[in-house]
Amino acid sequence: MAQQHLDPTDSTAVSSPEPPTAPEPGGAPTAEALACYLRAQATEFLRALRLHRETGGAGHGTEESVDAARALRRSARRISGTAHTFRPLLDETWSAELCPELAWLSGTLAREHACQACLERLLLALHRLSGTAVLPAQPTEEAAGGRGADRGNLTVGAAKAGALLERQLTLARTRAHSTALQALGSARFHAVADKVAVLASDVPLAPGAAAMDLTPLAAAARERLTDAVAALPLVTAGSPYNAEALIHGLSPDPAPHPQDAPWHQVRLLLRLHRYAREVLDGAGGQLGGSSAHVRLSAAGQALDRHRDASEAAAAAAAAARTPRIAPATAYALGVLHADQRHEVEAARFAFQQAWQKQAVGAG
Amino acid sequence: MAQQHLDPTDSTAVSSPEPPTAPEPGGAPTAEALACYLRAQATEFLRALRLHRETGGAGHGTEESVDAARALRRSARRISGTAHTFRPLLDETWSAELCPELAWLSGTLAREHACQACLERLLLALHRLSGTAVLPAQPTEEAAGGRGADRGNLTVGAAKAGALLERQLTLARTRAHSTALQALGSARFHAVADKVAVLASDVPLAPGAAAMDLTPLAAAARERLTDAVAALPLVTAGSPYNAEALIHGLSPDPAPHPQDAPWHQVRLLLRLHRYAREVLDGAGGQLGGSSAHVRLSAAGQALDRHRDASEAAAAAAAAARTPRIAPATAYALGVLHADQRHEVEAARFAFQQAWQKQAVGAG
Numbered sequence: 001m002a003q004q005h006l007d008p009t010d011s012t013a014v015s016s017p018e019p020p021t022a023p024e025p026g027g028a029p030t031a032e033a034l035a036c037y038l039r040a041q042a043t044e045f046l047r048a049l050r051l052h053r054e055t056g057g058a059g060h061g062t063e064e065s066v067d068a069a070r071a072l073r074r075s076a077r078r079i080s081g082t083a084h085t086f087r088p089l090l091d092e093t094w095s096a097e098l099c100p101e102l103a104w105l106s107g108t109l110a111r112e113h114a115c116q117a118c119l120e121r122l123l124l125a126l127h128r129l130s131g132t133a134v135l136p137a138q139p140t141e142e143a144a145g146g147r148g149a150d151r152g153n154l155t156v157g158a159a160k161a162g163a164l165l166e167r168q169l170t171l172a173r174t175r176a177h178s179t180a181l182q183a184l185g186s187a188r189f190h191a192v193a194d195k196v197a198v199l200a201s202d203v204p205l206a207p208g209a210a211a212m213d214l215t216p217l218a219a220a221a222r223e224r225l226t227d228a229v230a231a232l233p234l235v236t237a238g239s240p241y242n243a244e245a246l247i248h249g250l251s252p253d254p255a256p257h258p259q260d261a262p263w264h265q266v267r268l269l270l271r272l273h274r275y276a277r278e279v280l281d282g283a284g285g286q287l288g289g290s291s292a293h294v295r296l297s298a299a300g301q302a303l304d305r306h307r308d309a310s311e312a313a314a315a316a317a318a319a320a321r322t323p324r325i326a327p328a329t330a331y332a333l334g335v336l337h338a339d340q341r342h343e344v345e346a347a348r349f350a351f352q353q354a355w356q357k358q359a360v361g362a363g
Numbered sequence: 364m365a366q367q368h369l370d371p372t373d374s375t376a377v378s379s380p381e382p383p384t385a386p387e388p389g390g391a392p393t394a395e396a397l398a399c400y401l402r403a404q405a406t407e408f409l410r411a412l413r414l415h416r417e418t419g420g421a422g423h424g425t426e427e428s429v430d431a432a433r434a435l436r437r438s439a440r441r442i443s444g445t446a447h448t449f450r451p452l453l454d455e456t457w458s459a460e461l462c463p464e465l466a467w468l469s470g471t472l473a474r475e476h477a478c479q480a481c482l483e484r485l486l487l488a489l490h491r492l493s494g495t496a497v498l499p500a501q502p503t504e505e506a507a508g509g510r511g512a513d514r515g516n517l518t519v520g521a522a523k524a525g526a527l528l529e530r531q532l533t534l535a536r537t538r539a540h541s542t543a544l545q546a547l548g549s550a551r552f553h554a555v556a557d558k559v560a561v562l563a564s565d566v567p568l569a570p571g572a573a574a575m576d577l578t579p580l581a582a583a584a585r586e587r588l589t590d591a592v593a594a595l596p597l598v599t600a601g602s603p604y605n606a607e608a609l610i611h612g613l614s615p616d617p618a619p620h621p622q623d624a625p626w627h628q629v630r631l632l633l634r635l636h637r638y639a640r641e642v643l644d645g646a647g648g649q650l651g652g653s654s655a656h657v658r659l660s661a662a663g664q665a666l667d668r669h670r671d672a673s674e675a676a677a678a679a680a681a682a683a684r685t686p687r688i689a690p691a692t693a694y695a696l697g698v699l700h701a702d703q704r705h706e707v708e709a710a711r712f713a714f715q716q717a718w719q720k721q722a723v724g725a726g
Contacts, residue, residue: 334699
């Protein structure tokens with residue numbers, strides 16, 4: 001069953017590269033392609049911010065508000081990621097000031113959503129483990145309440161574990177919501193929004209940037225990704241049921257699984273590589289039809305699932321450390337923790353499969 | 364990833380059949396081949412019984428004694444399984460009397476070993492889950508004590524769970540040991556041993572059996588196996604990380620997982636098929652070199668692992684229902700239960716892989 005570790009730089013594994021559709025057809029993609037991409041993302045940021053304000057702000061739970069927050073994070077990540085990859089082409093002071101602020105913003109906005117998603121993942125898993133019908137995913141705030149009402153189908157342990165997780169993660173979400181609201185009303189945020197508003201029309205390029213080629217910088221981002229992937233235990237991950245992910249499931253170390261960190265790192269590098277491809281391929285994410293893009297996206301989704309399952313497993317383990325819980329509750333949380341760690345392992349397997357097919361050299 | 368369900372009767376998937384080495388080369392295997400096999404197994408039974416008495420009986424924990432008990436069970440299973448498959452060739456009253464008695468005997472002798480193996484499996488899993496070095500398997504009685512001394516490396520929960528399982532399974536093993544000793548000293552056992560002693564020289568064939576062909580009866584045993592395998596969810600099992608085995612992990616139903624039963628049934632039918640092959644291929648299990656035999660044996664090992672993991676998962680769940688245990692103990696038992704249910708799933712995957720390659724039609 002052992003899969004061969006695929007060398008992603010092996011050109012035989014790479015599908016024919018797509019022709020870049022940069023603004024200057026025929027020539028190498030230049031700073032103008034970067035400026036064009038950043039302007040588009042800044043415009044998207046401002047649009048999402050307006051929509052977010054109109055729909056009542058983060059956490060009001062309407063679908064539009066959730067979508068707006070997601071779009072806001074999405075463009076913030078793209079601006080800061082792109083500025084990171086193509087830093088030599090941009091004004092140094094500007095990058096050094098804006099990038100950490102955008103990271104702070106998207107991090108702050110992401111936390112509320114992460115708590116909600118983690119709770120939904122764990123409650124769905126509890127239902128699956130109890131052999132009851134799995135409820136359809138509901139992205140809105142009412143979901144948790146809806147699940148709670150259905151708790152009659154669960155065993156005592158599963159129901160108590162569900163209630164405990166709901167209490168703990170709802171509290172965390174409420175705190176994250178307050179923090180996000182405070183952030184969005186702060187002078188710090190207004191400074192970021194002002195900078196992005198300027199970026200929508202005027203990208204601060206470094207002196208001499210206009211003549212520079214983007215390709216080597218994009219290639220460097222790709223190389224950082226392939227190097228990090230090469231360091232992953234992909235042979236193990238490609239062998240199903242390797243039981244690696246749970247190996248520290250009862251470790252005395254209460255810290256999150258250290259084995260997850262290289263995978264989280266690859267997730268971030270994959271994202272940077274994808275953004276760099278977007279810049280080179282034209283204005284923002286119009287890559288839909290390309291099969292290389294589809295596979296890159298499958299690899300990215302596997303790593304998202306890896307991160308989500310890793311966090312959910314940690315949340316179940318943390319809940320089990322609550323003082324004075326019943327043994328049945330603790331037992332259910334143990335089963336749930338192990339289940340999510342196996343999800344971690346399954347996600348690594350899925351990544352290995354996607355990466356094997358991955359034409360990372362294309363574009 | 365979905366694997367096609369392999370039709371084991373599909374001749375294209377079947378390797379070239381081995382020439383049967385029955386006592387009458389060239390002709391169809393007859394009752395003489397069956398008699399020859401039964402005499403050999405009866406002789407082996409008597410040899411194992413003698414060795415078992417010389418080494419001090421079951422449960423004294425010496426390697427010879429454990430080996431002797433295993434050989435005793437092995438030949439008892441073969442005699443009763445073969446008598447079942449080829450019943451029309453044997454004296455009806457004799458079969459009807461001996462078969463249930465041999466099943467009782469091998470069942471009684473197996474229980475002590477099963478408790479010990481289950482405990483070793485669970486303690487090894489606890490060490491693996493704690494991220495500590497996995498100790499080498501020790502088949503003797505001292506193993507449990509050795510593990511206990513090493514418990515300092517475990518977390519409090521894992522150590523307490525290990526101690527609880529050790530107490531419960533050691534008690535169960537001690538009871539099984541007494542029951543086995545009583546059985547071996549009983550008049551019931553002496554009646555079985557006497558019957559087997561007669562069998563070693565004189566196989567009670569049915570009238571007209573001498574002229575009968577064994578092949579259709581062996582083929583019927585094979586068909587019962589392939590029919591039972593065809594009813595298994597092999598497409599799901601062949602798709603890694605399908606999360607099926609844990610689906611009732613927190614079910615309110617305290618009964619053993621009903622989804623395991625068809626797999627246990629296939630395990631028994633595979634065994635009967637293997638014994639029938641042994642009869643046809645000559646005197647007792649000299650099939651070592653054949654690749655079909657190797658694959659059949661891989662499929663059988665996967666089902667043994669399935670049964671062992673299923674029982675270990677049930678033991679962990681049962682231990683978690685002990686009153687007044689600490690939450691940390693219950694949590695560790697929950698992780699352990701889920702881990703063993705994933706072993707169940709892994710064993711199903713391994714069976715699917717072995718079966719896919721299986722040339723069940725050969726021999």
